[in-house]
Amino acid sequence: MSPPNEAVAREDAQFRGVPTDDVLIDLKDLKMHFPVTEGVFIQSVIAHVKAVDGISFKIMKGETLGLVGESGCGKTTTGRCILKLEDPTSGEIIFHGQDLMNLDDKEMVEVRKKIQVIFQDPFSSLNPRMKIGEIIAEPMRVHNIVPDEEARNNRVVELLNTCGLKANFADRYPHEMSGGQRQRVGIARALAMNPEFIICDEAVSALDVSIQAQVVNLLEDLREEFGLTYLFISHDLSVVRHISHRVAVMYLGHMVELAECDELFDNPLHPYTRALLEAVPIPDPDLENGRAHQIIKGEIPSPINPPSGCVFHPRCPSAHDGCKKEFPEFREVKPGHWVACTEV
Amino acid sequence: MASLLEIDKLKTQFFTTAGVVKAVDGVSYTVDEGETVAVVGESGCGKSVTAMSILRLIPWPPGKITDGEIRFAGKDLLALSEEEMRNVRGKDISMIFQEPMTSLNPVLSIGMQLTETMLAHTDISEEDAHNRAVELLGMVGISEPERRLVQYPHHLSGGMRQRVMIAMALSCEPKLIIADEPTTALDVTIQAQILELMKNLTRDLGVALIIITHNLGVVARYADRVNVMYAGKIIESGTAADIYYRPHHPYTLALLKSVPRMDQQRQAKLDPVEGQPPDLTMLDEGCAFRPRCRFATTECAEGLPSLETVEGGHATACFNKDQVAATMKEAS
Numbered sequence: 184m185s186p187p188n189e190a191v192a193r194e195d196a197q198f199r200g201v202p203t204d205d206v207l208i209d210l211k212d213l214k215m216h217f218p219v220t221e222g223v224f225i226q227s228v229i230a231h232v233k234a235v236d237g238i239s240f241k242i243m244k245g246e247t248l249g250l251v252g253e254s255g256c257g258k259t260t261t262g263r264c265i266l267k268l269e270d271p272t273s274g275e276i277i278f279h280g281q282d283l284m285n286l287d288d289k290e291m292v293e294v295r296k297k298i299q300v301i302f303q304d305p306f307s308s309l310n311p312r313m314k315i316g317e318i319i320a321e322p323m324r325v326h327n328i329v330p331d332e333e334a335r336n337n338r339v340v341e342l343l344n345t346c347g348l349k350a351n352f353a354d355r356y357p358h359e360m361s362g363g364q365r366q367r368v369g370i371a372r373a374l375a376m377n378p379e380f381i382i383c384d385e386a387v388s389a390l391d392v393s394i395q396a397q398v399v400n401l402l403e404d405l406r407e408e409f410g411l412t413y414l415f416i417s418h419d420l421s422v423v424r425h426i427s428h429r430v431a432v433m434y435l436g437h438m439v440e441l442a443e444c445d446e447l448f449d450n451p452l453h454p455y456t457r458a459l460l461e462a463v464p465i466p467d468p469d470l471e472n473g474r475a476h477q478i479i480k481g482e483i484p485s486p487i488n489p490p491s492g493c494v495f496h497p498r499c500p501s502a503h504d505g506c507k508k509e510f511p512e513f514r515e516v517k518p519g520h521w522v523a524c525t526e527v
Numbered sequence: 528m529a530s531l532l533e534i535d536k537l538k539t540q541f542f543t544t545a546g547v548v549k550a551v552d553g554v555s556y557t558v559d560e561g562e563t564v565a566v567v568g569e570s571g572c573g574k575s576v577t578a579m580s581i582l583r584l585i586p587w588p589p590g591k592i593t594d595g596e597i598r599f600a601g602k603d604l605l606a607l608s609e610e611e612m613r614n615v616r617g618k619d620i621s622m623i624f625q626e627p628m629t630s631l632n633p634v635l636s637i638g639m640q641l642t643e644t645m646l647a648h649t650d651i652s653e654e655d656a657h658n659r660a661v662e663l664l665g666m667v668g669i670s671e672p673e674r675r676l677v678q679y680p681h682h683l684s685g686g687m688r689q690r691v692m693i694a695m696a697l698s699c700e701p702k703l704i705i706a707d708e709p710t711t712a713l714d715v716t717i718q719a720q721i722l723e724l725m726k727n728l729t730r731d732l733g734v735a736l737i738i739i740t741h742n743l744g745v746v747a748r749y750a751d752r753v754n755v756m757y758a759g760k761i762i763e764s765g766t767a768a769d770i771y772y773r774p775h776h777p778y779t780l781a782l783l784k785s786v787p788r789m790d791q792q793r794q795a796k797l798d799p800v801e802g803q804p805p806d807l808t809m810l811d812e813g814c815a816f817r818p819r820c821r822f823a824t825t826e827c828a829e830g831l832p833s834l835e836t837v838e839g840g841h842a843t844a845c846f847n848k849d850q851v852a853a854t855m856k857e858a859s
């Protein structure tokens with residue numbers, strides 16, 4: 184199985200200057216199996232949670248790759264593996280030509296300056312006892328990026344302004360800010376390290392629609408201005424369609440589809456992707472009246488004992504006997520369009 | 528014919544050390560029998576407090592219904608004794624919350640919870656209650672209902688728990704169900720299943736539904752009528768088509784324009800509602816949307832726009848509604 188190759192041709196207007204075939208991250212057959220243990224004194228491993236079970240994708244420099252899928256499919260685990268916050272079971276994580284799997288903790292400290300994360304819940308990731316200014320300045324101080332205190336304070340003000348916050352927010356505490364403002368602080372703190380790559384894990388999911396749009400615009404502006412690359416993890420397909428260049432769909436630890444954004448939404452091929460798109464209600468009553476609403480049945484199975492063969496087969500409307508036996512190869516069915524389903 | 532539920536100039540306030548929170552500030556609307564009415568608006572605008580006020584579940588201190596009337600099937604709910612109100616809550620009106628775990632009792636089996644309300648509010652025998660519980664679980668799409676009755680809430684997935692909540696809400700054949708963000712915590716495919724289930728059941732059983740949500744897609748798919756709230760007031764109200772295709776309030780227009788659409792190729796940057804939601808302790812005599820409004824004029828600072836009819840059942844509270852409508856026409 185070869186990993187997905189170059190993103191499709193980028194002359195399309197919606198790529199708005201996304202470069203290159205410069206690969207920033209190349210994930211090869213990544214697996215993260217968490218042991219499930221039993222016993223109080225002597226713990227024995229009785230099973231594994233196959234949170235991520237052999238996924239491969241590339242992220243190009245300057246690109247936003249959307250990663251979607253339902254709860255528990257392994258999106259966050261994938262992000263954490265890239266940062267080596269988990270210890271992946273197997274696979275390769277090539278960043279700038281270097282396999283992060285081979286780096287020790289000390290070497291990873293350097294890498295983690297270049298890769299930042301923005302989380303869903305801005306409140307729990309900000310220290311309630313620190314002022315906003317200190318929160319943003321701290322990583323710069325700890326990593327000695329801006330050693331001089333005055334220069335650091337200036338940088339804090341600059342970062343606040345970049346993220347649409349007034350300088351006097353530096354003296355406030357997190358509880359004195361709204362959710363949207365706290366999310367901007369989270370972004371400012373991530374930018375303080377001058378990262379190349381940001382993993383946005385449900386970064387706008389907790390925000391009200393009106394505020395969500397402000398933060399989405401900010402993320403897009405920053406990407407253009409600083410040439411950032413994003414892995415945009417979200418379960419909100421509307422936002423993902425808006426912000427991504429390419430989109431990957433996960434189900435139960437596997438990649439089931441990957442394509443250029445409009446191609447994926449206009450021409451979904453995997454039965455799961457289709458079901459997912461069908462389930463999302465669209466803010467247009469006439470259009471909704473005309474939709475079929477074929478709603479997929481059943482619930483997501485446990486990743487401890489995933490179904491045999493294609494993990495989607497118990498819920499799949501096109502499943503046949505063969506689907507129970509072998510996991511379908513993730514293959515390129517059109518240039519840039521990858522699917523793991525034998526029926527396509 | 529009188530409506531099933533009539534809320535008239537309802538005011539609910541919280542008396543806090545930071546000031547008086549005018550959470551619900553003169554809300555009026557009606558719900559007819561069997562109708563699905565959506566309430567939308569951003570976080571903190573008073574959607575849940577309105578719902579809790581209908582059921583008289585506002586905690587005092589610090590909260591209190593300070594003015595207005597709520598009539599349900601001709602009864603003045605605010606005049607009922609606490610005991611009569613308990614009966615309304617158990618039987619006539621039921622509520623479904625966002626997080627079922629907070630309203631299911633973790634130490635009671637599913638069967639006990641289902642039969643308990645029926646036994647308390649109707650004169651059903653234990654055996655009939657048991658059979659009805661099995662029937663209800665089947666109706667909400669839970670397989671092997673007999674076996675599920677002896678299970679506890681933590682044995683179930685989030686989607687299943689929400690199904691159990693719906694079964695409980697239906698158990699005493701209510702006339703009205705209030706669902707506060709019933710699917711927000713669920714996955715998209717499970718959300719679609721639950722909403723479809725609620726839609727079919729309410730239609731088949733003729734139950735009216737108030738659905739509180741911030742998801743404009745859910746509203747478009749399921750609601751007959753829509754109330755848009757801002758800062759404790761309804762600022763626009765009408766059929767789903769009125770609201771989506773003919774908005775007359777700047778906030779409604781801005782809300783619709785700020786959401787990205789999954790069915791459309793991206794055109795340009797999103798168009799957010801700038802600024803922050805208002806502080807409900809510091810409202811002045813003018814229109815509360817004024818600081819964020821593109822259409823604001825001097826008039827807007829001087830007085831409060833009242834909800835006025837646009838056409839038929841479509842009403843809006845804005846001094847410059849005609850300009851808003853013209854902008855919408857131009858855009859499309």
Ligand SMILES: Nc1ncnc2c1ncn2[C@@H]1O[C@H](COP(=O)(O)OP(=O)(O)OP(=O)(O)O)[C@@H](O)[C@H]1O
Nearest residue numbers: 217232234253254255256257258259260261418486
């Ligand atoms: N440290 C861990 N130990 C055991 N299992 C884990 C651990 N972390 C995650 N898992 C399991 O791995 C699976 C994938 O989890 P993950 O958090 O990556 O999902 P996700 O796609 O981010 O879901 P969500 O949309 O809910 O955030 C889940 O079944 C989860 O319970």
Ligand SMILES: Nc1ncnc2c1ncn2[C@@H]1O[C@H](COP(=O)(O)OP(=O)(O)OP(=O)(O)O)[C@@H](O)[C@H]1O
Nearest residue numbers: 541548550569570571572573574575576577589807
């Ligand atoms: N117990 C309370 N004490 C003080 N203020 C309260 C209390 N409960 C609610 N409020 C305030 O009343 C206002 C309306 O709250 P409500 O819960 O109705 O908002 P909502 O529209 O349901 O928002 P969300 O979408 O976040 O659920 C808010 O400003 C809230 O802070």
Ligand code: SF4
Nearest residue numbers: 814817820827845846
């Ligand atoms: S009344 Fe004035 S401020 Fe309020 S929404 Fe209308 S135009 Fe805007």
Ligand SMILES: [Mg+2]
Nearest residue numbers: 258259260384
């Ligand atoms: Mg996650």
Ligand SMILES: [Mg+2]
Nearest residue numbers: 574575576707
């Ligand atoms: Mg609420």
